[in-house]
Amino acid sequence: MNKTPKGNRLHIALLGRTNVGKSSLLNLILGQDIAITSPVAGTTTDVVEKAMELFPLGPVLFMDTAGLDDTSALSGVRLKNTVKVFDRADVIILVAEADTWTDFEEYVLKEVQIRRIPLLIVINKIDLRKPSSEHLKFLQLKSGRVLMFSCSDRTLRQNYLNTLKQQLMEIVPADFIATPSLTGGLFPPSGGIAVLVVPVDLQAPKGRLILPQVQTIRDILDNNAAAVVVKERELTAILAGLKNPPSIVVTDSRAVLKVTANVPGEIPVTTFSILFARQKSDLAVMAAGAAAIDQLKPGDRVLIAEVCSHHALEDDIGRVIIPRRLRRYVGGDLQIDVSCGRDYPENIQDYKLIFHCGGCMVNRSEMLNRMHKAVEAGVPITNYGLAISFLQGVIKRSLTPFPFALTAFENEMMRKSKQIM
Numbered sequence: 027m028n029k030t031p032k033g034n035r036l037h038i039a040l041l042g043r044t045n046v047g048k049s050s051l052l053n054l055i056l057g058q059d060i061a062i063t064s065p066v067a068g069t070t071t072d073v074v075e076k077a078m079e080l081f082p083l084g085p086v087l088f089m090d091t092a093g094l095d096d097t098s099a100l101s102g103v104r105l106k107n108t109v110k111v112f113d114r115a116d117v118i119i120l121v122a123e124a125d126t127w128t129d130f131e132e133y134v135l136k137e138v139q140i141r142r143i144p145l146l147i148v149i150n151k152i153d154l155r156k157p158s159s160e161h162l163k164f165l166q167l168k169s170g171r172v173l174m175f176s177c178s179d180r181t182l183r184q185n186y187l188n189t190l191k192q193q194l195m196e197i198v199p200a201d202f203i204a205t206p207s208l209t210g211g212l213f214p215p216s217g218g219i220a221v222l223v224v225p226v227d228l229q230a231p232k233g234r235l236i237l238p239q240v241q242t243i244r245d246i247l248d249n250n251a252a253a254v255v256v257k258e259r260e261l262t263a264i265l266a267g268l269k270n271p272p273s274i275v276v277t278d279s280r281a282v283l284k285v286t287a288n289v290p291g292e293i294p295v296t297t298f299s300i301l302f303a304r305q306k307s308d309l310a311v312m313a314a315g316a317a318a319i320d321q322l323k324p325g326d327r328v329l330i331a332e333v334c335s336h337h338a339l340e341d342d343i344g345r346v347i348i349p350r351r352l353r354r355y356v357g358g359d360l361q362i363d364v365s366c367g368r369d370y371p372e373n374i375q376d377y378k379l380i381f382h383c384g385g386c387m388v389n390r391s392e393m394l395n396r397m398h399k400a401v402e403a404g405v406p407i408t409n410y411g412l413a414i415s416f417l418q419g420v421i422k423r424s425l426t427p428f429p430f431a432l433t434a435f436e437n438e439m440m441r442k443s444k445q446i447m
C-alpha cells in the first residue's frame with residue numbers, strides 16, 4: 027500500500043571505470059550484497075537497480091552501471107547502457123581512483139554538464155592511494171564536489187557514508203526534498219474515507235482545531251478522499267454507521283490505546299504524529315528510534331525537543347504525558363531536558379534518546395537536518411506519537427499502514443535484544 031512508485035524516487039546513477047569499486051560502494055550504502063563485487067574486471071555487465079529508503083534523502087533508486095575500462099569505455103553495448111542512465115539520472119556519482127583522469131571521466135563530466143545533472147566525484151580506495159593535492163585541485167576545478175572514500179576502512183567508512191549522504195542532500199534537486207503528502211498512498215484510487223479522532227479536551231483550543239488536524243483534513247481532500255472527524259466517544263457509533271469501512275483511522279496520540287481497542291483489527295489505525303513523522307522526516311529512522319525506549323534505565327538523560335514554545339497544560343504530551351509514562355516504564359526517575367524553539371541543543375550526543383514533536387511548523391529540510399544531527403551523533407531519535415504508541419504497547423498496530431517503518435522497528439528491537447543476550 028505504501029510503496030513509493032519508482033517514478034517518485036530520486037534516481038542516483040553510479041558510473042565509473044572497471045574495478046574502481048562502484049559495486050563495493052553501492053553494497054556499503056545498501057548494507058547488503060545486491061551489486062556483484064569481484065576482482066575480475068567488468069563483472070557488472072548490466073544496469074543493476076536497487077530501490078531503498080536512504081536516510082535522510084528518502085526513497086531513492088540506485089542504478090549501478092556496467093564497469094567500463096579504458097578500451098571499452100567509449101564504445102559498444104556498455105556505453106549504450108551508460109547513455110541510457112544519463113537520460114534517467116537525477117544525480118550522478120562518478121567513482122574514480124586517485125590521480126587518474128581518463129577520456130571516460132572527461133566524457134561523463136561533459137555529459138552531466140550538457141544535461142545539468144548534479145555530480146559528485148568520489149575518489150575511492152584512498153586506503154590504497156591518496157590523490158595528490160594537484161589532482162584534487164584539478165578535480166575541484168572540474169566539478170566542485172569531490173569526496174574521498176574507502177569502503178575497506180572499517181573504522182572510518184561510516185563517517186565516509188555520512189559525508190556522502192550529506193553531500194547528496196546538498197546537490198539533489200529541491201523537488202526531492204519537498205514535503206510529501208501526509209496521507210498519500212493510504213487511499214484507493216477511487217478515493218475513500220479517513221476517520222479522524224480528535225479529542226475535545228483541555229488541550230484543545232477554544233472553537234477550532236489544531237494545525238496538524240487542519241493540515242491532515244486538507245491533505246485528505248487533496249487526495250480526493252473524505253474526512254470524517256469525531257471525538258473518541260462517538261467513534262464506535264460512527265464506524266458502525268459507515269456503509270464501507272474507512273481506509274484508515276487517524277487518532278490523536280493521547281487516545282491511541284482506546285482507539286486501537288475500539289477499531290476492528292482489519293481497519294488500519296495510525297496517529298497524526300506518525301503521519302507527520304512520515305511527511306517531515308524519515309519514518310523508518312523514527313520508528314527504529316522508538317525501540318531505544320526499551321533500553322532506557324533510571325538515571326538516563328533524554329531530550330524532549332519541540333519546535334514551538336507554549337504553556338504546558340496538565341495533560342501536555344511532551345512535558346507531562348511522555349515523561350510520566352517513561353518514568354513508569356523504566357521503573358525510576360530519568361533526567362528529562364526540554365528544548366523548545368528553533369535552537370536545537372549543541373550537546374545532543376549527551377542524550378540516550380531524543381523525543382521530537384511532529385514538527386508541523388517547520389519544513390522537511392529542517393526536520394531532516396535535526397534528525398541527521400542525532401543520527402550522526404549516534405543518538406536514537408523518535409517522535410511523540412511513536413513513543414506514546416510504544417509505551418501503550420500498540421506501536422505495531424500504529425505502524426501497520428507503513429510496512430517499511432514497521433520492519434525498521436521490528437529489526438531494531440531484534441538487534442537490541444541480541445545485544446543483550
Ligand code: SF4
Nearest residue numbers: 333334383384386387
Ligand atoms: S511544531 Fe511541534 S511543538 Fe509546534 S505545534 Fe507542531 S508539533 Fe507542536
